[in-house]
Amino acid sequence: MDIRRIQPRNWNSRAVVYGNTAYFSGIVADDKSGTMAEQTANILNKIDALLADVGSNKSRVLSAVVYLADMDRKDEMNESWIAWMDPDNPPARAAVGSELTPGTLVEIMITAAV
Amino acid sequence: MDIRRIQPRNWNSRAVVYGNTAYFSGIVADDKSGTMAEQTANILNKIDALLADVGSNKSRVLSAVVYLADMDRKDEMNESWIAWMDPDNPPARAAVGSELTPGTLVEIMITAAV
Amino acid sequence: MDIRRIQPRNWNSRAVVYGNTAYFSGIVADDKSGTMAEQTANILNKIDALLADVGSNKSRVLSAVVYLADMDRKDEMNESWIAWMDPDNPPARAAVGSELTPGTLVEIMITAAV
Numbered sequence: 001m002d003i004r005r006i007q008p009r010n011w012n013s014r015a016v017v018y019g020n021t022a023y024f025s026g027i028v029a030d031d032k033s034g035t036m037a038e039q040t041a042n043i044l045n046k047i048d049a050l051l052a053d054v055g056s057n058k059s060r061v062l063s064a065v066v067y068l069a070d071m072d073r074k075d076e077m078n079e080s081w082i083a084w085m086d087p088d089n090p091p092a093r094a095a096v097g098s099e100l101t102p103g104t105l106v107e108i109m110i111t112a113a114v
Numbered sequence: 115m116d117i118r119r120i121q122p123r124n125w126n127s128r129a130v131v132y133g134n135t136a137y138f139s140g141i142v143a144d145d146k147s148g149t150m151a152e153q154t155a156n157i158l159n160k161i162d163a164l165l166a167d168v169g170s171n172k173s174r175v176l177s178a179v180v181y182l183a184d185m186d187r188k189d190e191m192n193e194s195w196i197a198w199m200d201p202d203n204p205p206a207r208a209a210v211g212s213e214l215t216p217g218t219l220v221e222i223m224i225t226a227a228v
Numbered sequence: 229m230d231i232r233r234i235q236p237r238n239w240n241s242r243a244v245v246y247g248n249t250a251y252f253s254g255i256v257a258d259d260k261s262g263t264m265a266e267q268t269a270n271i272l273n274k275i276d277a278l279l280a281d282v283g284s285n286k287s288r289v290l291s292a293v294v295y296l297a298d299m300d301r302k303d304e305m306n307e308s309w310i311a312w313m314d315p316d317n318p319p320a321r322a323a324v325g326s327e328l329t330p331g332t333l334v335e336i337m338i339t340a341a342v
Contacts, residue, residue, distance in 0.1 A: 001248055001341065003288065003290070003317070003341055005317060005318060008316075008317075008318045009318060010310060010315065010318070011306055011309060011310055011313070011318065011321065012292075012318045012319060012320060012321035013318045013319065013320055014320070015320055016290045016291060016319060016320045018248075018249070018290050018341050019248070020115055020132075020133070021132070023290045023291035023319075023320040023339065024320055025320040025321050025322060026321070026322025026323070026324065060117065062117070062130045062132050062137045063130060063137035064126075065223070065322075067322070067324045068213075071213045071214070071215065074215070078125055081125060082124060082125055085125070087124065088122075089117070089119060089122075090119060090122045090123060090124070090125065090126045090127045091126060091127065091130060091137075092126060092127055092128070092129055092130045092137040092138055092139040092223075093125065093126035093139050093140070094139060094140025094179075094181070094221060094223045095140070096140065096181045096212040096213070096214060096221065097212050097213025097214065098212055098213075098324040098325050098326055099296075099299045099324070099325025099326075100299070100324060100325065101299065101302070107322060107324065109293070109320075109322045111137065113115065113117055113132050134229055134246075134247070135246070174231065176231070176244045176246050176251045177244060177251035178240075179337070182327075185327045185328070185329065188329070192239055195239060196238060196239055199239070201238065202236075203231070203233060203236075204233060204236045204237060204238070204239065204240045204241045205240060205241065205244060205251075206240060206241055206242070206243055206244045206251045206252055206253040206337075207239065207240035207253050207254070208253060208254025208293075208295070208335060208337045209254070210254065210295045210326040210327070210328060210335065211326050211327025211328065212326055212327075225251065227229065227231055227246050
């Protein structure tokens, strides 16, 4: 099966497509001054664009790991997540607390069907 | 390939089957008063039921990430894990420390063959 | 599809091959006295050997999660990562902070095409 690398950089590719499955890098918000809700919404916008790049969309997300710098604000993340998610097609998901790079409140890594 | 979503809720599905692979959500124990060993055993019971729901079983688990709220009790988790695991078919696994929701001592996210 | 388990132990397999995809355990350095850069380089050597065991190589890594015990030393990890990585084939990757077992500064869990 072919491997296709999307937006390769010198340490990762934003996404890697292998056969019918796309593996994404952990995506973070561009604006680190945003709240948890804002950073999550920004990340999900970026994920929408990447999903389009691999020929997929949010109804075909299989799995997600959400890394949160502050678990007390998990509900805030969740509001943006639920606002974004296709209600007919919820992915498998785990949301766990992790130290992230300074200013980053949340990072999301998904796997999707193409 | 078809995507099948198991126990969809408004923020995730407990499992998502894509072709011959099933992606599971992070599973936590129902009873937060349990010890690390008890919570792990409870999670693995729940995973057994979910594996049956997707037409799989514990001999076909491919990979697992175990998130632990307290790494000092990793051995306790491991005892329940080894008691449960099919000794002829150990999955790939990582076990790392992560902040989890209050009372949750351990959360397990697996991928399985169907 | 066949499942093949590489270096099975009583709690995990170092890698599990399912069809054309290989799932690896979290790999840690053998020498816990090494620096972040040294432990990362040691892990990547071990991953090279495991990739060979499954009939793959570093140009076919799809995805990686890097768990760091100290996010202040992420750049050090990254130097070893970039020195190792096939520049034409960067994997998808997330690098997040996690508590690890004592002495372990970094743990890497990959998925690869075989």
